[in-house]
Amino acid sequence: MKNYKIFVDAHIFDGEFQGTLTYVKELYLKILFLNPNITLYFGANKIENIKEYFGNHPNVRYIQYSSTRSFCRIFIEIPKIINELGFTHAHFQYVIPFVKNRNCKYIVTIHDILFNDFSNDFSFFYRLQRNILFFLSAKRCDYLLTVSDYSKQKIAKQFNIKTNKIIITPNAVSDDYFHFKTSKNESKIYISDRYAVQNFILYVSRIEPRKNQNLLVTAFVKEKLWKKGFALVLIGDNTLHSGLFDNISSLRKEIKKSIFWFEKVNDLDLKNFLNAAEFFVYPSKAEGFGIPPLEAGALCTPVVCSNTTAMADFDFFNPYFFDPNNYEEFVKIINQMTQNRKSIDLSAIQSTIKGKYSWEESAKIMLEKVISV
Missing domain, CATH: 3.40.50.2000 (Glycogen Phosphorylase B;)
Known part of the structure; x- marks a missing residue:
């Protein structure tokens, strides 16, 4: 059985608690349980927050980011990490790097694009920035995931992506x-x-x-x-x-x-x-x-x-x-x-x-x- 080496951008663990953190935590705890041939590499600034959930699991490694700015992390530091360590897959929430490694499959989960349907609740700059980054990530990734059929239909329509190209990995309860x-x-x-x-x-x-x-x-x-x-x-x-x-x-x-x-x-x-x-x-x-x-x-x-x-x-x-x-x-x-x-x-x-x-x-x-x- 093939051994998989997966990089997970886990910067979401650095900030406020939200559903995206639960998604990453629970999904990969179950993946580790189901497939012992997977090694996970979590990247974050506050790796102690990730260790709270994954501890010293033999199939888990931690990568300490040196940059605290999101632009430097996603577009400079992470591409360098992927090139140096040779991952089979890399998983991101919402945004993938502009530069891709051809030997690595890029996965992005876009949980929703509610800022378009409920534009009055978000600033113009908030919507503009995310529409550009999310659209480019959805188009350039190898696998596009979302968490509900509602989000799948909205992403497909607004980003002009065929629904059969979007995989639903539903949120759940721990x-x-x-x-x-x-x-x-x-x-x-x-x-x-x-x-x-x-x-x-x-x-x-x-x-x-x-x-x-x-x-x-x-x-x-x-x-x-x-x-x-x-x-x-x-x-x-x-x-x-x-x-x-x-x-x-x-x-x-x-x-x-x-x-x-x-x-x-x-x-x-x-x-x-x-x-x-x-x-x-x-x-x-x-x-x-x-x-x-x-x-x-x-x-x-x-x-x-x-x-x-x-x-x-x-x-x-x-x-x-x-x-x-x-x-x-x-x-x-x-x-x-x-x-x-x-x-x-x-x-x-x-x-x-x-x-x-x-x-x-x-x-x-x-x-x-x-x-x-």
Whole structure:
């Protein structure tokens, strides 16, 4: 059996936590499990962040980048690394180098191009830069991957690429969510002791306009959920200005004290937040996939989820599935959830998520259609 030597540009581990990091981590943990003839070389500035997940695995090597600027990394340093070490494959997120090594197969995962469909939520320069780089990468790579059929169709149309040239390696839910043994009550005590938060509604993901957190805060205030004993917890990096914190700052003190924002929490605390929440709300207008509501559902936490873009596939969250552009519908569902959430068949939702979204299946697709061909 052929031995494969794969370079993975893992600079995503250097910055804020996001779905792309989960994708790289989980995909390659499963690939290592499935194929012992693969050696992975992860390149990053903060390799200690990658070692947290891959440790001293005998088939994993780490490459410390010397450059911190993205242009120098992708267009100068990485091509040099590939030329010197002779990889069979090199995998990138969104952008590949301009200069390619003819003996190496270049893989790029473009998770979404939402900046085109929802242009009002992104600056002109943001859209221009990514359209150029993503288009060139999609056209010049050897294998083009994405994470959902929604993203596949959008990439094919906007970049004029045949759909049969795009391979879907779906996002999924990590096994440890299904194996999390802490009870709901234990998680509530854990979060109360560490964060002084109780009886809370939860949102998890980056703070930016398309994520639509303002809708949730508006409903929380107008429906006076804080008076009904609920707190609101938001977890995620403040990535793009959305006016969210300006809105929160303008609220009365008695309301603001029921709203909590945590920029980052560790993996254990995140699971406990998801497990302890009264219910989870995901009001996003646009996602290339959308992992957080699945993670909440995997922990048998009730979920209120947007039904647009790639999230349209999450219809197992019905009837708590809503149009994020319809405030009245959203408020109706939120009020129903505050009163009737105990009637939801959470175990059925968990089973559906477990059966439909598997990192091992995504890894098998990667091995069969990309690496082993």
